[in-house]
Amino acid sequence: MSDKLTLPKPQGPVDGAGETLLSVEGLTKHFPIYGGFPIKRKVGAVQAVDGVDLTVGTGESVGLVGESGCGKSTTGRLITRLLEPTAGKITYAGQDITHASRRQLAPVRSEIQMIFQDPYSSLNPRQTVGTIIKSPMEVNGIKPAGGVETRVRELLELVGLNPEHYNRFPHEFSGGQRQRIGVARALALNPKLIVADEPVSALDVSIQAQVVNLLQKVQEEMGIAFLFIAHDLAIVRHFSQRLAVMYLGKVVEVGDRDSIYNRPRHPYTHALLSAVPEVALDDETEDRERIRLSGDVPSPIHPPSGCRFRTRCWKAQDKCATEEPPLVQISGSRAGHLTACHFPEDPTTESRAEDIVLDPALAALEKEAE
Template sequence: MTLLELSGLEKHFPVRGGFPVRRQIGRVHAVDGVDLTVHAGQTLGLVGESGCGKSTTGRLAARLLEPTAGRVLYDGRDISHASRRALRPIRPEIQMIFQDPYSSLNPRHTVGAIIRGPMDINGLNPKGGREARVRELLEIVGLNPEHVNRFPHEFSGGQRQRIGIARALALEPRLIVADEPVSALDVSIQAQVVNLLGRLQRELGIAFLFIAHDLAVVRHFSQRVAVMYLGRIVEIGDRTSLYESPRHPYTHALLSAVPEVAVDGGGRERIRLTGDVPSPIDPPSGCRFRTRCWRAQEKCALTTPPLTRLQGDRDGHLTACHYPLP
């Protein structure tokens, strides 16, 4: 069942300049025509380089930002431009886990107050009371319930991220947008947090939009993966199909950079992209990856490649490339 659907989603931020009168001189094309679907109880991984629009897409999905164009459908309801009042009954069902586990927690509040906050705001009265629910959530995420009166600075980075997860679970959401939830953590702690999220998904049936730049983590946790470049989706498919048979040159380059242990001294060939990522204020015409692509031809500058299923690919494996890899 489709829980979240993003259709033709766009988000442009104005760029202002000039003196003495400031005026709009351009637009940042942060998200430019994104189509994504998240199914109930499953995880869609969203990967790409820093600055490609992943976090903005996540905030649009959670309606923390209003889209410039396109639609956000949640459980069949169009919430693209819904008012704060209209969003109020939906807010508890869509929660966020933020990238920085410290700056997203109020340092003046105790852990108990942080986790209880969403319940206070939404008037949720769980069986047994809010305080009992807070302690239960701490136990669910692997923290000592007796630490309910401690402050965020008294915890490690991994423990603070668990507090953020407990806060996201407080309202029993159906969808969690996890924005780089493990990027600020050590590798061993990353594994603990990802395994925790996987267990919560199996036990509670929560759907995730999992945003990350670590493809190994995304493969471990996601059923489907979308690759984003400069505001657009360039390839999407189930994890097995996409990781074993990437069709877009950008996806191939990303996968070549994933560290691997070569037993016989071999291993995959590393693809080094040339040039810098173009500015989202003035993106290239046609295919936005063409300025760094070794397969680009004249057609790539003239026509934007559609996101389509190529011959031989599985259902749901879509690629936006005029000259895909075989």
């Protein structure tokens, strides 16, 4: 199967951000599939994450985007060590934590926290808000000056909840407020890195912005680094200084915000951006390229050979099937903007002379209409 990506240079964080806090090399997670007869054995694997390289600088916010099945959530869980990596290396603050034991991990655990998507199932309904927020402190044996309860009240106030609600249960709060509780719990241990997995996608539009603003405040004022995992490209753009685009377990493009959104090179990034339905506030914003892929993402059990996007790509050639494109800086891209593509696109998102419509049904209907 595919080897780890050979990445010559470590991608440094963008200018302005501090030194590297977290670095991930060749991170891989294969979930085995068992079957066969008469004795069950491993017959294959879901290649959820396959050789991902990523860095997060101190205080930096990195976005991880991609569609379902691309491995972005698995990556988050690997980094927080909720899942055990199959291969690769995770370095946090210079320390290799890839396979660190529970005890070795203890000091790091408190520094890396996670916020989950579903504010309903990620909070224990039988515990009060106070218990939920203080339990990470108790588990890690942290005794804040002034007492645990005072600290919990501080945290509640910080995330915009009434400190008086210390003794209430999660079901007494709305979805947005619950997500604030999740944020307070993550902040309880003064983390340096928060992995936020789709933190706002379960919330109503009018509530999303409240939580995004809170996270932004936390990131900027407390200097906490974020790995922000989401499928909503507009929200990720708003939140992240640097982004990685994933497709079928691999990072296909990584770069700063402007490079990814305005100067994308990978055809998949182009397709993804073009697919986002944007509210047109005036006539100018309509001038975007139109790309419509065909079909859905292939199964991560049998990913395509070579470049994984080739089966849905309009530029694919023979080379794409045989040779996996390395994630490198290609000519015309800025420093730190890496793309894994043999035949990259021009760095623009403006509309093309002709739309790219790969979906056969769409193409047929549109031809008919002409």
